[in-house]
Amino acid sequence: MKPAPFAYHRPHDLEDVLALLDELGEDAKILAGGQSLTPMLALRLTFFENLVDISRLAELxxxxxxxxxxxxxxxxxxxxxxxxxxxxxxxxxxxxxxxxxxxxxxxxxxxxxxxxxxxxxxxxxxxxxxxxxxxxxxxxxxxxxxxxxxxxxxxxxxxxxxxxxxxxxxxxxVWGGRSGFAVHEFARRHGDFAIAGATVATEIDDDDRVRRCNIGLLGLGSTPRRAREAEQAAVGRALSDLQTPAAAEELGRLAMRGLDDIPADQQGSVSYRTRVGAAMVSRAITDAVTEASRENAYA
The missing domain is CATH 3.30.465.10 (Uridine Diphospho-n-acetylenolpyruvylglucosamine Reductase; domain 3)
Incomplete structure (x- = not known):
């Protein structure tokens, strides 16, 4: 399919962009890289009368x-x-x-x-x-x-x-101190959208306990989300405890608790995505904590 007709605008600077948006109102849509918007337009999943291209603005x-x-x-x-x-x-x-x-x-x-x-x-x-x-x-x-x-x-x-x-x-x-970071996601093929995934950032204090643990979830709801219950369960735990497979698996299960809008499609059922999500959280926590424990961790 082809997109519905639209007017294309390429402003010279941000000031021109803002003026155009004020003039065009809700009939305008920002075009940045176009890698998500263009396919949606081509499939007629969405429509805008005006596209305002900001991709070449050096100030951004x-x-x-x-x-x-x-x-x-x-x-x-x-x-x-x-x-x-x-x-x-x-x-x-x-x-x-x-x-x-x-x-x-x-x-x-x-x-x-x-x-x-x-x-x-x-x-x-x-x-x-x-x-x-x-x-x-x-x-x-x-x-x-x-x-x-x-x-x-x-x-x-x-x-x-x-x-x-x-x-x-x-x-x-910028996270300081003894911090570690990890991402794990599972997709059918490289480049496909992830069926489920997790991003983790941890910080270890001088007593080898978790000072901060932030866990992000992707592909497991209608928005990106944080696994708050699992984060709270990780904070204060001893480093040696979190480095065990049992502790990582426990936090993976906690991260899935209370998720009531996990999507189901041809890529997987709700239960399948839940199992994958828990595994991705467990792996990411293990890697992040291991990195944070090293003496040469990011400081």
Whole structure:
């Protein structure tokens, strides 16, 4: 199929983008990398009278560390994120999830901001932002505001972005001390959407106990989500305890508790996705804790 007719706009800068959005109102849709929106338009799953292309705006591209936060411009491609040395050193989880996104053609065109704004529950970047307690920068003609990732995702492909707002950057906190990170996901083939997956960030204190444990889940609901019960059960546990298979499996089961909207489709039933999700959490926790326990863990 082909998309329904639409008007295409390519503004020269962010100021022009905001003016266009104010003028066009709800008839406009932001086009970032287009790797999610274009197929939906082509299949006529969605329709917009106006597409506003921000993919070539230099002011929305790049990576910069400011204090204890790494800010990634919304127009920065997945490929650029994947090779950035600041991301690799200071936000290793973001670096590690990038190769799992689609295929290299998608990573060359898709953008971090587009992925986060699309809010796909099986998307690696939305889940990573949620796991790391990132901050979403939204800009409109009225000014800028920062939205915690924990408040950003509201439903399937839905966010708290207001009409006329553009996601312009995402700020990822830098975890210090003895921290470890891991991602595990299962897909039928490399490049397919994950049936289920988990991203984990942990921090170990000087007494070899878990100070922080954030667990993100992807493909297990209508939004990216956090496994709060499992996180709480991990905090305060001794490092030696969490490194046992029994403890990791226990936290995997806890992470699945209370999930009432796990999807079922041709890729797997609810019970199958639940088992896969628990296994992915267990593996990611084991890897993250092991990394955090090393003397050369990220500091």
């Amino acid at each position: 591209q790049g990576v910069e560390r400011r204090g204890d936060t790494v800010w990634v411009g919304a127009g920065t491609t997945h490929a650029a994120v994947g090779v950035d040395e600041v991301v690799r050193a200071d936000v290793p989880l973001l670096n590690r999830v990038t190769p799992l996104i689609g295929h290299f053609q998608i990573r060359n065109r898709g953008t971090l901001g587009g992925a986060v704004a699309h809010a796909d529950p099986a998307g690696e970047y939305p889940t990573t932002a949620l796991t790391l307690d990132a901050v979403i920068e939204a800009t409109s003609s009225s000014g800028r505001r920062e939205i915690p990732a924990t408040e950003f995702f509201t439903g399937l492909w839905e966010t708290t972005l207001a009409p006329g707002e553009v996601l312009t950057a995402v700020g990822f906190p």
